[in-house]
Amino acid sequence: MASPPPPRVCVTGGGGYVASWLVKLLLSRGYAVHATVRDPSDPKNAHLQQLDGARERLRLFKADVLDRDALATAVVACEGVFHVASPVPADKVLDPESEVLSPAVKGTLNVLQACSANNVQKVVVVSSTAAVYFNPSWPQGRTKDESCWSDRDLCIKNENWYCAAKTIAEETAVEYGEKNGLIVVTVCPCIVLGPLLQPLINASSELLVYIIKGGPRVLKNLPWNIVDVRDVADALLLVYEKVESSGRYICAPNRISTNNMVNLFKKSYPNYNYVNCDNKDYESEISPVTSEKLKSLGWNPRTMEKTLLDNIEYFEKAGFLRDGEGYPCRLPHIFHFASD
Numbered sequence: 456m457a458s459p460p461p462p463r464v465c466v467t468g469g470g471g472y473v474a475s476w477l478v479k480l481l482l483s484r485g486y487a488v489h490a491t492v493r494d495p496s497d498p499k500n501a502h503l504q505q506l507d508g509a510r511e512r513l514r515l516f517k518a519d520v521l522d523r524d525a526l527a528t529a530v531v532a533c534e535g536v537f538h539v540a541s542p543v544p545a546d547k548v549l550d551p552e553s554e555v556l557s558p559a560v561k562g563t564l565n566v567l568q569a570c571s572a573n574n575v576q577k578v579v580v581v582s583s584t585a586a587v588y589f590n591p592s593w594p595q596g597r598t599k600d601e602s603c604w605s606d607r608d609l610c611i612k613n614e615n616w617y618c619a620a621k622t623i624a625e626e627t628a629v630e631y632g633e634k635n636g637l638i639v640v641t642v643c644p645c646i647v648l649g650p651l652l653q654p655l656i657n658a659s660s661e662l663l664v665y666i667i668k669g670g671p672r673v674l675k676n677l678p679w680n681i682v683d684v685r686d687v688a689d690a691l692l693l694v695y696e697k698v699e700s701s702g703r704y705i706c707a708p709n710r711i712s713t714n715n716m717v718n719l720f721k722k723s724y725p726n727y728n729y730v731n732c733d734n735k736d737y738e739s740e741i742s743p744v745t746s747e748k749l750k751s752l753g754w755n756p757r758t759m760e761k762t763l764l765d766n767i768e769y770f771e772k773a774g775f776l777r778d779g780e781g782y783p784c785r786l787p788h789i790f791h792f793a794s795d
């Protein structure tokens with residue numbers, strides 16, 4: 456008897472940092488994957504074709520998230536969609552609407568509408584703890600959970616366009632699911648670190664390069680919430696496969712201050728400059744977040760030490776830590792809040 460066809464899912468923005476690990480995971484679990492990319496012929500997406508199982512079960516579709524017809528073509532015959540594509544700008548945003556807000560918010564709506572029109576059963580949307588943290592009404596010191604939403608107006612007032620975009624996009628996704636009877640589950644990762652599959656560096660990895668190489672700006676000794684990119688991929692698949700998953704899931708298992716991160720690296724890699732950091736203790740000023748909801752679904756993330764040490768080892772191998780021309784060391788604008 457012929458075996459049944461593999462379950463088919465779509466991943467938007469398939470060539471990005473998080474999405475590449477998700478595509479890899481899905482292929483390893485036997486899924487057929489439709490990955491959307493803006494330019495299938497761009498060498499920056501070539502790594503996808505090298506993944507195990509890609510030849511048999513991966514198809515690339517050309518789609519900007521602002522092009523609903525292209526998205527509709529990509530989700531045909533898919534039972535599930537992982538909406539990952541959204542700008543994570545490393546540079547200062549000059550035109551918030553076109554650079555961040557529209558691709559995040561209209562892009563999400565387009566994906567959801569394409570899903571409704573093509574009988575997709577379940578959509579997992581990648582949001583961010585950026586859509587959780589910025590809530591001035593939350594009691595100081597109380598652990599933030601999925602009931603905490605960033606205040607979109609405050610984000611806009613502060614010109615924090617990434618946070619505004621992620622908050623409005625997630626609100627839009629949740630509301631769309633409720634109104635249209637589509638199962639929409641959202642996952643909110645904190646800062647994602649760990650090895651890269653894609654050839655070009657992304658914004659959160661650039662932050663770590665800056666900390667290790669020691670950029671010119673002094674950083675605050677802030678507590679960073681970090682999660683391994685491989686654990687984010689696991690979380691996305693877990694919430695997809697568990698029929699009982701619903702609502703949002705914070706994905707932020709670890710917290711470490713800049714100084715403690717530098718000290719951890721120095722034990723195994725003493726020879727880098729590392730960033731200079733103030734000695735203030737910000738712990739009590741910044742409420743912790745909990746990932747208990749995701750853990751109670753069965754999520755079991757790696758230790759923070761494993762994530763950070765695998766990451767620096769990968770950076771060394773890939774040459775990201777070299778000095779000189781062609782090896783920049785800049786603090787992405789999105790993280791400027793962490794410097795004086």
Ligand SMILES: NC(=O)c1ccc[n+]([C@@H]2O[C@H](COP(=O)([O-])OP(=O)(O)OC[C@H]3O[C@@H](n4cnc5c(N)ncnc54)[C@H](OP(=O)(O)O)[C@@H]3O)[C@@H](O)[C@H]2O)c1
Pocket residue numbers: 467468469470471472473474492493494518519520521539540541542543558562581582583584621643644645646647648657658659
């Ligand atoms: N990295 C983190 O620390 C972090 C933390 C929390 C949440 N997230 C979320 O995780 C997701 C992936 O981020 P990442 O860290 O993997 O960053 P990334 O590597 O920069 O990936 C972003 C992806 O979005 C795609 N994209 C952007 N604008 C698009 C558009 N108009 N149409 C189609 N695709 C578009 C990019 O495609 P191109 O390659 O064509 O530009 C890229 O594939 C995002 O939703 C982000 O908000 C990331």
